Structure formats: C-alpha cells, structure tokens
Amino acid sequence: MELYVDSANITEITHAASLGIIRGVTTNPSLLAKEDPTVDVKQRILDIYKTVGGHLSVEVNSTDTDGMLREADDILSWFPEATIKIPMIPTGLAAVKELSRREIPTNVTLIFTPTQALAAAAAGATYVSVFLGRLDDMGQDSIQVMRDVTEIWDTNGLESLIIAASIRHPIHLLECAKLGADIATTPYKVLMQSLKHPLTDSGLQAFLNDYEKMKAEKEKHAKGGQ
C-alpha cells in the first residue's frame, strides 16, 4: 500500500516528502481553505507539485458536469499530470466518464459505500477514495466497508485503484494495508504517529547513553596510558 499525504500545507508536505515515504498528495477545498488565504490556489498547487512530484489530486468546486469539465481543463493547464478529484454525485460520474474517455486520471471522492465505489469504477475512475473516519464518526464500521470494497474488487477484477481516505489513526492504515487497499491518503499528524513507538525512543536513548559511556571509558584509558 502506497502512502499519500492528505494536506495542502507546504511545511508538512515538504517534511513528509523528505522522509521518502510518500508517493503523492491529495488536497481538497477544506484543506486549501485552512492555509494562508493570501496565497493563490494555483500557486499553492504548483508549489506542492514541485515538492513531491508524484501523484497530486486537485478537486473541482463545481457541481454540474460542464463546470467540472471546465475546471478540469483549467487545472490541467497548470500542470498536465494532475489527477482531477470529482465528487461522487451523478453529475460527477458523467464528468468522470468524459475525462476517462480523454484518458485524464480522476479520483472520485466522498465515497462511503461499496455501491458508490462500484459506480465510480464503472464510470471509469482511475482512483476511488473510500472515506473511513467520517463513517466511524457516525457509528458505522468503516473497516467493514473497506473489506467489502476490496472483496468486490478481487472478485470482479476491477482496475480502479482504491484509496483509503479520511484516515484518523494508524490502525486505519494497518487495517487497510491488510485488506489490500492500493493507497492510503493520510493526514501528516497520523503519518508521524505511525512512525513512532516509545520503545524505539527509549531504546535509542539507551544506545546513545551506552555509546557515550564507552567513549568516556576509552578516553579515560587513553589518558591513563600516556
């Protein structure tokens, strides 16, 4: 399972990219709105693309098919490698069908059920983003939804890549990797949490302490021998 970072924050994205663990970035209008409003959206998107260079999903803000297609053309004029993120609504599916005909990659977002995922795949989506955290928030079992989606994909040999989205904690990453999701797009905070373990920190501290002790002993011996 590849990792993407779900963020529009350049500092977070730059740090995650420097660790070599992410292969792409997903953004959405809410993530962009959290950032400095004086920075032009096109400029921010291009800065993100320059930083990571891999997959970058950019979401449209229209709800009608023509508007989505116009926005897609605009985004593609910024950089032709863009993946166009389209909401899982009927007009969105029509836009996905047209973009797929033109071989433009699409990421269908806001998918909460296996049947929505199936419809997005049928329309020609390159990626289907299945949201986990928001389902858990309302008391539904998001991992069961992901289990159903991956089973349907295996049974039917579907080609759209499955993105686990709305990730809230490292257990989501673990479960989605076990189920065979292709990608998990992960908030920076969760990405960092998934790297840490207290035994790693205490183990490293013990190694460093022992190294310093050994160095001090060696220095003492060297001085004594002079």
Ligand code: E4P
């Ligand atoms: C997916 O591409 C979305 O940007 C994202 O994962 C939404 O997650 P949220 O529920 O944390 O807003």
